[in-house]
Amino acid sequence: MNHFIPTGNEYVSLPEVCEESGALDSLNFLYMAQKGMIEMRGASARPLLTPFVEKSSDTAGEGEAEALPFSEIRWSRDAFWLPVFTAKAGTLSFCYELAAPLGQRGFMIRMKVAGCGSGSVRVGLRGCWSQSIHRINQSKQMRGEKRAFISSWSNDLVLEYVNAGPLFALAFGGDGELTSEWHGEDEGLCFKVCRDLVPSPDGCAEAVFFLGLGFEETAAVASVNELRYKGWPAEYARTRTWLQQRAKKMRTERLTEIYNVNQFFCVFYSTGLTLDTEQFVCVTSRSPHYYVSAAYWDRDTFLWAFPTLLHVDPGLARRALLYAFTVQWRNVGTHSRYIDGTCLEFGFELDELVAPLIALLLYTEETGDRSLIEQQTAAGKLDELLRKLEEVKHPAADLYASFQQPSDDLCRYPYLTYDNMLVWYLYRRLSLLLPDRYGFCAEAAERVMRAIRDNCVVTDPTPRFAWAVDLQGNCEVFDEPPGSLQLLPYYGFCTPDDPVWKNTVAHIRSPEYSYSFAGMPVAEIGCPHAPYPWLLSICNSLLCGYEEQALQELEWIPMDNGIACESVDPHDGSCRTGAAFATCAGFLCNALRLAAGEPAQ
Numbered sequence: 001m002n003h004f005i006p007t008g009n010e011y012v013s014l015p016e017v018c019e020e021s022g023a024l025d026s027l028n029f030l031y032m033a034q035k036g037m038i039e040m041r042g043a044s045a046r047p048l049l050t051p052f053v054e055k056s057s058d059t060a061g062e063g064e065a066e067a068l069p070f071s072e073i074r075w076s077r078d079a080f081w082l083p084v085f086t087a088k089a090g091t092l093s094f095c096y097e098l099a100a101p102l103g104q105r106g107f108m109i110r111m112k113v114a115g116c117g118s119g120s121v122r123v124g125l126r127g128c129w130s131q132s133i134h135r136i137n138q139s140k141q142m143r144g145e146k147r148a149f150i151s152s153w154s155n156d157l158v159l160e161y162v163n164a165g166p167l168f169a170l171a172f173g174g175d176g177e178l179t180s181e182w183h184g185e186d187e188g189l190c191f192k193v194c195r196d197l198v199p200s201p202d203g204c205a206e207a208v209f210f211l212g213l214g215f216e217e218t219a220a221v222a223s224v225n226e227l228r229y230k231g232w233p234a235e236y237a238r239t240r241t242w243l244q245q246r247a248k249k250m251r252t253e254r255l256t257e258i259y260n261v262n263q264f265f266c267v268f269y270s271t272g273l274t275l276d277t278e279q280f281v282c283v284t285s286r287s288p289h290y291y292v293s294a295a296y297w298d299r300d301t302f303l304w305a306f307p308t309l310l311h312v313d314p315g316l317a318r319r320a321l322l323y324a325f326t327v328q329w330r331n332v333g334t335h336s337r338y339i340d341g342t343c344l345e346f347g348f349e350l351d352e353l354v355a356p357l358i359a360l361l362l363y364t365e366e367t368g369d370r371s372l373i374e375q376q377t378a379a380g381k382l383d384e385l386l387r388k389l390e391e392v393k394h395p396a397a398d399l400y401a402s403f404q405q406p407s408d409d410l411c412r413y414p415y416l417t418y419d420n421m422l423v424w425y426l427y428r429r430l431s432l433l434l435p436d437r438y439g440f441c442a443e444a445a446e447r448v449m450r451a452i453r454d455n456c457v458v459t460d461p462t463p464r465f466a467w468a469v470d471l472q473g474n475c476e477v478f479d480e481p482p483g484s485l486q487l488l489p490y491y492g493f494c495t496p497d498d499p500v501w502k503n504t505v506a507h508i509r510s511p512e513y514s515y516s517f518a519g520m521p522v523a524e525i526g527c528p529h530a531p532y533p534w535l536l537s538i539c540n541s542l543l544c545g546y547e548e549q550a551l552q553e554l555e556w557i558p559m560d561n562g563i564a565c566e567s568v569d570p571h572d573g574s575c576r577t578g579a580a581f582a583t584c585a586g587f588l589c590n591a592l593r594l595a596a597g598e599p600a601q
Contacts, residue, residue, distance in 0.1 A: 002020055003020070003561045004017055004561060005075060006265060009103070010103065010271070011106070012213055013286040015028065021050065022050070022070070023051070024049040025048060026041040027039070027049075027170075029168070029275040030281060030283070032274040032339065035340055037283075037293065037294035038132065039131075039134075043128050043187040047128065050126050052123070054066060055120075055121050070094070077261065079240045079247065082098065094111070095112040099232075099239055099240075101235040102238065102239050105219075106213050108210055108235065110206060110208045125172070127193075129146055133288075136293075136344065145161070146161060147161075151217055154171075157180035157193055158172075160216060166217070167215075168215060169214050169217050172193045172210075172224070173209070173212070174195055174208060175207065175208040176195055180193050195207045195209075211224070212227060214275075215275065246264075246313075250592065252555065258554055258588075263308055263589045266583065266585040267313070270285065271309070271319075279327075281296070282296055282320050283295060290580045290582070295338065297352060298333065299351050299355045302324065302358065307362070307587070307590035310363060311589075314366075321359060325381055327339075327341045329341070331343055333352050335347035348392070348404070349403065350392065350419040354389075354422050357382065360373055361429045361430065364433060397455060398450070399456075400419070402419050406419070406482040407529035413470040415468060415471060417467060418480075418487070427441040428445040428492075449493070452493075456469055462503045464477070464504040464507055465501065467479055467485065478527075481524075481527060481534035481536040481540060482536050484525070486504075486508065489544065509523075521571055524538055525540075526567060530577040532568060533569075534568075535581065535584055539588050539590075539591040550595070558573055558574050560575040563579070564582075564584040564585035565579045566578020
């Protein structure tokens with residue numbers, strides 16, 4: 001089984017950089033006209049891009065090139081995000097580095113060879129463009145024509161996809177003259193881009209390849225030219241500096257690695273810019289490994305990813321809020337949507353309805369920037385959201401209904417304790433932040449708290465919070481990691497010494513609870529949606545007083561090769577469901593910061 005090191009920037013995701021070979025199995029980009037993500041993918045045995053080194057034959061007179069096998073392969077991440085691959089290529093030393101510079105519509109690859117002696121050496125990329133895939137939760141093969149040609153503008157190789165008109169293109173350039181060739185096969189469009197190098201007297205040589213994306217040929221070549229003009233040293237240093245300035249040291253080397261890799265994975269895989277319209281969007285994940293990739297959930301973005309987006313870059317967090325309150329607003333609270341705001345999956349979720357506003361309050365409190373919340377349009381939307389809440393309020397009790405649970409599974413009973421706690425939190429924070437306009441929400445918050453205490457507490461065998469009630473005498477004693485009752489003190493609803501909450505947590509974490517993995521190596525909580533320990537459960541443990549247990553688990557579990565996933569195996573900690581879960585990666589970083597004693601964000 002291959003292991004991958006993802007990287008990327010706002011425009012391009014490289015989710016499948018293979019540790020074993022350095023190959024890129026795929027690349028992808030967001031595309032507004034297609035409402036999701038488009039992926040260029042190689043064949044099963046022939047990746048989209050594979051680095052190679054060839055050395056002139058030692059046989060006199062033949063002059064043929066010989067492909068050199070890689071051995072002694074080592075991987076690392078520079079600044080926790082930029083992959084570096086070192087290996088032996090035959091007897092040569094080989095270094096292969098990737099970087100997708102910030103703000104650039106493409107990426108760069110640098111290859112360095114040492115030990116060449118006096119003979120010439122050739123480095124390059126072979127590839128097979130087998131499939132063009134449209135991804136929004138599911139993958140669909142696109143129908144169109146793949147073209148390869150040399151651009152008359154720049155003499156660079158261009159791969160272009162056309163369907164009635166052009167949809168996208170990928171161009172290849174270098175810091176020196178390149179040789180290109182291509183041909184069609186049953187597996188797809190195969191190509192090779194390479195550069196012949198004359199080593200320096202010390203036997204070393206290097207080459208840089210620039211790969212640019214665009215809507216069509218001209219734009220793709222322009223992306224290459226921009227990278228070529230600015231050059232590897234400047235663009236790499238600029239991006240590396242940005243990453244280093246945001247990197248954080250945790251108490252161990254392993255936790256430092258987990259924190260920073262997941263921080264950058266959240267930033268670059270839960271947000272992005274569309275290739276065709278350059279619009280900023282938020283998504284669950286830009287990796288095809290996540291099973292509901294390239295779609296939008298209010299909860300995922302604003303309860304899980306947002307605290308880390310805010311910590312890394314308040315300007316980025318502000319853009320996410322603007323996106324929520326404009327493009328995504330008309331269907332706020334609806335189960336899931338496309339990146340253009342239209343409905344993907346119907347169904348009302350209370351936690352999703354309040355999530356953007358909770359994030360707006362957090363942003364305003366942490367940054368002091370009141371421009372968003374005080375704009376008349378935003379004020380109107382706050383009023384609109386409060387009206388939407390009234391539409392799902394019980395006619396007699398101060399509880400609010402949801403059609404689906406935080407796991408997205410259907411509710412058995414509509415009045416969820418956790419979701420109503422979020423309504424309490426929203427009312428309370430709104431009254432404190434905007435007392436002149438929303439001071440009345442303080443009383444509403446108190447009514448919701450009393451309603452939860454009066455209706456959502458069961459007493460057999462000990463008083464504890466129910467998961468959900470129907471206000472007709474029925475209740476469900478249960479919990480879900482994506483909206484856990486363990487988080488009530490995190491939001492300030494109760495204190496950690498509240499006896500009802502303590503009884504609730506003791507029940508959830510006991511071996512008798514159906515989805516507890518107490519006593520196992522990963523002693524966390526699952527639920528029917530994914531009946532294994534959840535990464536979000538580890539986050540909950542970090543936030544509810546079980547931080548030492550959670551930190552010990554994070555020290556050894558592999559997750560998705562160090563990236564947050566939905567759930568892991570209770571015995572070995574490997575990914576079981578939901579690989580490359582970008583918004584969860586954000587919540588993991590937030591929980592790690594708080595467990596380390598940093599201020600809440």
